[in-house]
Every structure is written in C-alpha cells, then in structure tokens.
Amino acid sequence: MPRSAYSYLKDPSVIPVELAPDVDGPLDCRLELPENMEARAVKLHHESVVFDLHNHVHRLADNMLRDFETYARSGRIAMGYDGIAKSGMTACFNGYGGSAGRRSSPQAWQFEDIVWDLGIRQADIAHHQDVTILGTCVNDVDKAKATGCCAVFANVENAGIIGNEIDRLDVLYGLGVRCMGLSYNQRNTIADGSNETQDGGLSRFGEKVVVRMNRLGMLMDFAHSSDRAILDTLEISDAPCCISHSVPKALNTHPKAKSDDILRAISDAGWVFAVQSVPNVTSSKKEQSIFDVADQIDHCVEVMGIDHVAIGTDSMFGDHLGLHKCISKMMGHPAKPFVGEYVKYLENPGEMPNLTRVLVSRGYSDDDIRKLIGINVVKLLEKTIG
Template identity: 40%
Template sequence: MPSPVARPSDYESFPYVRRGVDFPAIELTDPRHRRSGFAPALDEEQAARVERLLAENVIISFHDHPQLLPADLADTPAYLRTRQEFTAFTELRRSGLTAVFDNWFGIIGSATPSGWKWDDLIAALGMRLADLAHQDGVVVARTVEDIAAAKRDGRLAFVMGTESAGPVENELDRIDVLYGLGIRQMGLVYAEANTLGSGQKERCDGGLTAFGRRAVERMNALGILVDVSHASDRTSLDAIEASAKPVAITHAGARGVWPIPRMKPDAVLKACAERGGVLGIEAAPHTTVSYDHRAHTIESVMDHFTYAADLMGIEHVAFGPDTLYGDHVGFHHAINGRLGLSSVLDPGDVGYDRVAHVDGLENPSENFRNIAGWLVEHGYSDAEIQAVLGGNILRLLNEVWR
C-alpha cells in the first residue's frame, strides 16, 4: 500500500522552481508517516539522558538518503530521472543529527541500466548543491570545522558523497573535479566492477586495479574519504592496504552475523580497524539480519553492532543506516534490476523473515534517537555512546580530510 501523500506545503526542496510547471508533479510520500513501533524501555531519567546525549554531542549518519520517495512507487523511474530529489529538511532538523553523509539516489538514478555516467553525476551534484544553497539552516560540509560550526550554530551539515567512482572511468583528474565541487567521500565501486576494482556482484574477484590504486592515492592526496562498502572482499582488502590514510566502510554489516555478500567478512573488518578505519552499521531492509533476529528490526542491526564492536573495537564502529522516507522495501522491488539485490542479499539456505519495514530504523528521523535509546537501555557509557554516534567518524575525518 502506498504511503500517505504529502501535502504541497511539505515539498520544501527547490523553492525557486514551480512544481508541475518546471518539473513533473509526482506525488511524494508524507515524511511524517511512521510504521515503526519500537520504543526502548527507558525510565524518565534514561529518556532525559538520551535527549542530553543528542543535544550535547556531534551526531553523524555515515550514510543515508534523506530524500522522499514517490507515494506510488510505479513513479520511481520517472522521479529519479527528474533530478529533483526532494529532501525532508524539517524532519531531518528534528532527528538529532548534526551531519549526514548524503549519497542521493545516484547509482540508480540514471536513464540507462548501467548506472551513472560522468554527465549524470555532475548534473545531479550541481542540482543537489543548488537546492541546499536555497535552504535555511543547512550547510555543505567540506571540513571538520564546518561540522563543528554546524553543531555550534544549530545547523544541519550535508557531506557530499557518491557510492561509486564508476563515472570517473579512467580519467584520474575527474577526482580533482569532484573534490573541487564538494565531494568528500567516495565509494570505489558499486555492485558491478568498474575501472577501479570488483564489486560484490562479481563471481570472479579481481581486486583493486592498477588504476584503482592510482585513484586511492589521488583521493588520499586530495582529502577524500575512501569507502569500500560495496566493493568485493579482495578489492576492500587491497584498498585498505594501498591507502595511506584510514578507509571507511560507511554502510555494511558483519558476515559473521549474517552470511550474505553484502556483509563484510572478519578479515576486512579487522584490516579496516587495524589501519584506523570505521565501519558504519547498515539498516536498509533485509541487509543486517541476524541468526538471533531473522525478522529485520533494530535488534538484528544491533547484533551486527555488538559483533563489530567486539571484533574491531568500539572506537572503530559507527552507524550508516542507509534509510530514506517512504516504502523502502517497495523501492527495492521497483529498482531491483539496477541494484542487483538478488545476488548480494542472497543468504543461501539460511531462512529469514521478510518484513515491510525495519522496525526502529525506518527513516532518518527516528534512527539515531532509537539507537541512542537502545545503547542507554543496554548499559553503554556516555563516552561509548558519544563515540559511536559521531565521535569515531570525527576522529577519522580529522585524519583523512587534512
């Protein structure tokens, strides 16, 4: 069933153009719509502690898509082609977030099945920056100081990133162009191989290419965070080894908790931590499931968190929920051909329960308040909570962006 339709007043993005005149009037989901029923079991003092932790600390989502989906998912292809991806700005300001690593709908927003080309990426980035420039209370973060200033000034910082370096093709200087336009985090490869390396869909894992090594070196020199979330196991290990700076896994989980290609094996997680990197725990539907919680909820997501914290050290773990506003499961069905979900989410003979949404981590508005509540309920200290909700990412960025 489609999510409730948003009212025209809820369409905050692109205030300088006319909806239905300058671009198609596709009806969008209502960002205030909720299906999650999760609530941590907190007393009054603990609930106040959650609010204090969110208010006093820098809270960072390592990966999200804070845009609205169409109310009717049959409109998805047309919506993605418009470039006008509407963001739920008011909702995000209520989320407790200081900064969000914003990866748009890039890799699947192309007019061709093979994903974005260079012109697609530049057009989408320019459109995104134009929208952000016309919003009150937001800033595009290019430095750690920008994030700190956003916290101090009560603004929401957007970190521009892309899930794949595929549009770079074999033109190394394009990485410089993207840095100049504000990109500060870049996934090397998505599900399918590109000129940099292999992705998670590939049966033959060729690892990082010679060009990929040059690209990692250039990203290090510029100050772009290298992200291996969707890279193959060999490509991930090669990139971690090749990088002079720590590498991120902005949104994934542990294969030791759930045996699918989309999750990272222990060897990759340990290598990432040993070189100073950080893992952001994923929460997109049917990814971070666990043996103990086969219906995907916040509890299965936190199974990945506790496993990773034990394996890597809690100082190397954060959260990149990878959520959005609308029917996320239906969205996956609508664009499955481009995402290649059937191969990277296949658990083989291990059964799991299909869900309509991830209870407790449905969208960016609720994610970090519920995560903080879960951590308080389970006895984590203020220092530990501060670290995993943003402190670990800030430490990483201080090493990579300088």
C-alpha cells in the same frame, strides 16, 4: 509550515510525483524506554555530535511501483528537510546519483547524472540554511552543531563513473564530493565489487585512483567493494578508509557483509566500519528491527574495539523495500521474495534518536555512545578530508 524541496523556485510542478512523507510516516515510531533512560538518551542525543556515515536524506515517491521511473528521471530528487530536522543529526554523508538520479539515461551511474544531481540538490540545500549547510571539511561539523543545522556532505557510491579519466576525481572533489565508493557491487575499471564471483581486487588503474584520492583528501569507501580490494588498499593507502554501511558476516551472510578477519584488518589500520539499517540486509528474519542493528554494533565493538565502529544507516524517507523491488526490476534481476518489509525503529533518518536510545538500553557509557553515534566519524575525517 512544512519545508519543501526547491521551494525557492515557487513552482510545485518541478517535482512531478507525489512524495512519501519525511515526518509522521506510517513506519515512524519511538523506541520506548524507562523514564530515567529516556531522559539520559534525549540529553545525550541533543548534546552530542550525531553523524550518519552514509544515508540518503531524500524523499522517495509515495507510490514507488507507479512513479519510480518518472521521479528518478526528473532531475529533481527532493530532500526531506523536516525529517532531517527531526533526526537531530549534526552531519551526514548523503549519497548522490545512482538508481534515484538517472536524468540522462535509464542506466544508473552516469557521470553527467552525478554532476546534475550534485548541483541541483546542493543548490536546494543552500536555500534551506535553517536546516542544512553544505559540508566539505571537519569545521563544518562544528558549524552545524553550533547553529543547530545538519552538515550534508556529498558521497558518491561508485567511482566507476570516472571511466578511465582520473582527473574526474578532481572535478568531483571541486563539486564538493568528499567520500566515494571505489566500486558498487560489480567490477569496474577501478576495483571488484562485493557481488562478483571472482575477486581480482584493485586494478592497476585502481591503484592510481587510491593515490589520487589520498592526495585530494577524499575518503575512500568499500561498502560495496570486494574483500581483495580492501586488502589491496590497506597495502597502499596513506590514509584510513571506511566501510560506510555494511553488516558483520558473523550475524548475517549478505554479499555485502564482512568477515571478522576483515573487520580486524581494517581496525588495525585505523579504518571505521559503520553498521547499516536496511531491510533484508540488516537481517534475514521476517521481523527486523533496531535491535538487530544493536546486536551488530555489539559484535563489531567486540571484534574491532569501540573506536572503529559507527553508524551508516543507508536509510531514506519512504518505502525502502519498494525501492529495492524497483531496482531489481530495472536491472532485470530474477524475481525473489523479500523476507522482511522494514527495520522497525530505524527505517528512516528521522528515527536517529532511537539509535541513541537503544545504545543507552544496551548499557554503553555516555563516552562510548558519543563515539558510536558521531565522534569516531569526526576523528576519521580529521585524518582524511581535513
């Protein structure tokens, strides 16, 4: 029987829209390898710690253009438990709130909505312990591996939700949040975002936020933040940080992309950079695939060294491009064409075994593959959240 979100309530009406499938979806496909490579990849994926540093393991509405607003405002975003089981992931950082969790307001990133989304979804996770456990410390990764479950760690992509109340960081930590982005594309009270035309880096308040997050043991993420914010944080943070889902600018000049100079600076400081898999961020080509992701991993390994590179797919179950179209409309962005429709072989979290397959096909050693698909993130967490 399929595993359903909020099934403990025994009331199918709690999710008001038809959901996209989390297994056997229209874009699901397996990367084919020669028999000897396939056997090696399957064994490696099964035996290794597989850790996605940033994703969204929920199901989107099946008809995004019609049902996105109803779903986002419903207060019950549905996790894709069968897809999580299929993925073979040991752990992931799941993003909460944002455009998908807007129960109290049509505007994203309200503190009240983050608290609701954390609470309601983590209650559901706790009722699916055959697949998931709540992750709050490194030991939970070991527990998940031993039990065959996936440890779901909480990530919030925009610390701007705290406004000017720094103690809200402690509240979020108490609710299980272990990773947070300092800004999300635009400027907030803490730091500039990657889409700003002027880059002021960290604010004075942002410097206090960095110190508090260090003391709490909360991993800082700069996937949507500006270069200056990264460089400012390098000067004052007592712990390594991460860029949980991005791409190297040398291969795609997206606003989120990071230059080789930034990649070298963060690797020198012991940070981790995770390559993402998102249509029209991963590539600007019409046909986008896991091979573009692999090219970016290759480049980052060359620039940063094998110990500082990971995967942060930023994937979800359903029409990712449809989500981007809905968000653009919601935010009043000018209509623009989207070149690619999906990232073949790594469009959703259930396709994570294809990542191991493509790294095998690229000739990486078993030890290096283990680092790229999980161990580098675990070592980062040992130095941050503990």
